[in-house]
Amino acid sequence: MSADDFCINKFVPGYFSRINEDGSYSNGSGCGNDTASERNMVRKYIVDSVCYWADVFEYYKGLIKFRKAHPALRLSTSEDVKKYVKSIEGLGDNIVGINIKGGQKDESAKEMYLLFNANTDNAKVTIPEGK
Incomplete structure (x- = not known):
């Protein structure tokens, strides 16, 4: 340039x-x-x-x-992704939610929720209650 x-x-x-x-x-x-x-x-x-x-x-x-720190965020096969990762629907426009179940080797969390908000404003979302 x-x-x-x-x-x-x-x-x-x-x-x-x-x-x-x-x-x-x-x-x-x-x-x-x-x-x-x-x-x-x-x-x-x-x-x-x-x-x-x-x-x-x-x-x-x-x-x-x-x-x-979280093996659940380092899934290496498509089978593991299919087994542990699920999409969360109905969070609102431009908001993507992912639920990752625990169970991987050395993972301390039983499950995780990852939320991505592509809006310019903050958003309040409700995730499913734990058991």
Whole structure:
């Protein structure tokens, strides 16, 4: 992608990337354009981006830790999926529910419910009562 095509350069031309006196993009980094990190909003963009990706990393790190702790989330055959995993119906628009029964080797949970809400608002769902 050229610096001209970068969305921020289209939105605020001449601000995000360093530009030489002749109007060309500075190439001190060897990649065709240099980020103008000396500018306040560019620095803010960089810091905000790093903070965002640190949050994303922590989120996925937690998911991986959770998955490692539960063999029921690591089913390896289609037979196991058919045996242990069932869809939960009637939760609402854009909400997917999955019930995973326990019984796998070393699984501490008797069953789990995984809910995915693709709506922009929070949703309240009712799952079946335990026995």
